[in-house]
Amino acid sequence: MKLDVRLPIGMMFTLLGAILVVYGLVSDRSIYARSLGINVNLWWGLVLLAFGLVMLAFALRGGRRGDAGAP
């Protein structure tokens, strides 16, 4: 396979998740008034991070399997 599409997807969401988590930790609480008082940057950042890591894991596992199958 030329490029496992899960690799860039995993990388991007891991990066975006990390950015949002860090921002959620350092940002001023007052900006969360509009999101009903929930620190959505932190929580949704964690969701993105988890999704990104799962995609990366799939991509790496798939890549290893591909190598093993090659002659």
Add this chain to the structure above:
Amino acid sequence: MHHIQLGAIDYVILIVYFAFVLGIGWTLRRFVKSGEDFFLSGRAIPAWVAGLAFMSANLGAQEVIGMGASGAKYGMMTSHFYWLGAIPAMVFVGIFMMPFYYGSRARSVPEYLKLRFDEKTRGFNAITFAVMTVFSSGISMYALAKLLELVLGWNFNVSILTSAAIVLVYIFLGGLTSAIYNEVLQFFLIVLGFLPLVLLGLKDVGGWAGLTAKLQTVATQAGFAPGAWSHSWRYVGNAHANPMGVEWFGLVMGLGFVLSFGYWCTDFLVVQRAMAANSMSAARRTPLLAAIPKMLFPFLVIVPGMIAIALHVTRGGLLPLGADGTPNYNLAVPVMLGHYLPTGLLGLGLTALMASFMSGMAGNVTAFNTVWTYDIYQSYIRPGQSDTHYLRMGQAATIFGILFSVAAAYVTTRFNNIMDMLQLVFAFVNAPLFATFLLGMFWRRTTGHGAFFGLLIGTGVAALHNGLVLPLGDVPGIKGGFLGTVLHTYPSEMAQNFWTAIFAWTACFAATIVISLLTKRNKSDEDLKGLVYALTPRLKDRESPWYKQPATLGVIVLGLTVVLNVIFW
């Protein structure tokens, strides 16, 4: 209106996204060695990737903005575009039509028409499709730029040129593979970018129960029964009892049958993704796998519009008003983004919006460059050139296709609801086309003359019908009645479009049969092997596991769709 303020973090997220889509194009550029790589991804795409791209390519402006707008304007009835329209059509194309598309090794939908019928039918379809595609892509671009201008205060020209340039670069470099890979990335971004909006919105209005309670106020204020915004089927007995202004027959025949099947089964924009799949089985599963996320999309794209109108009416003035005093429905989704998402997630939501526009546009551009190169340039302008020559032409077509789209974007300024405009265009071109395919694939007696003149008559009838009718409250002009006399007035533009499609399809169906019977067959049974149902050996998919069998998947998908229709009846 008051602009939404973005923080530095929002721009960082947007730039990360830009970097990744361009990076994918850059990485894939060295795999583009032949025309087949550029136009068909070397027919090497796994089913799930093709499936997500199949769904994502359709996720352009009409989906996120248009569906949100329709959710606000028509409520839960908008789900018919999915649970009555798209899903059954996607199951049909996967199970019944893909064997001919993929099996014939045609490189495009017009090329299938050439194999099945004749040169003129292909030419007609190729040219109308190329024009339509450029227009769709222009509409997407216009919608994006207009929104960004209104909501963020970004410069209209800069937005158009930036989004066009990024799509251009990644398709130019990586061809269809690049478009498909980015569509998968964009699919996840759209889901993960809009989901927090839906969750926060629903929490705010008190869940589904709270939303339906608020929508009762919306419905009664508009003069309808209290449940008119939260039920999909209950009020379709009478066109005047529901906000869409359609009755069940027009809805089921016009939207459920003609328009949806016409779009999902014959539009090369989506079919191209399945043609790029790595096997017949994968090609058939592509639309079926796409149908699974597709059936959940109403919750992601329609519900925010419903929440927006509920808040607008019960809490007052969420949506800006247009010149005629009605809310500007197209702003439902962007306004909701600004209403609920703080800096950070706002950037993600905005990036998701951008991703949806780009995926839709890339879908149009890849379909355009293929049809232009294979069905117009190679067929009529310069046949018999080397593969490299056509590859270069495809890259050039990517550039001028996008330039045409940019031009079309500047032309598109007259419609309040983009969805209606697209439906109008599809009704003229796609609605008769589905009759041609249906007859072509399932009746071997259909002739080239029958198909071609049937199509012309169908398209003509669409224009004629539209020229003689008018939606309620509109003046004769581009929206109808342009032939001078108005014979009938429909309760809404939507109803008019559905009926235009019904008339066009019926005219094409009848005319194709009559003309086919009057003309001599131009293809023998031998020629039609693999192109017509009765002359193609049945595919055996009994050996594969159940979750890989198209028929089994199709039954599951349809079953789930019935359940959704019943729940939101």
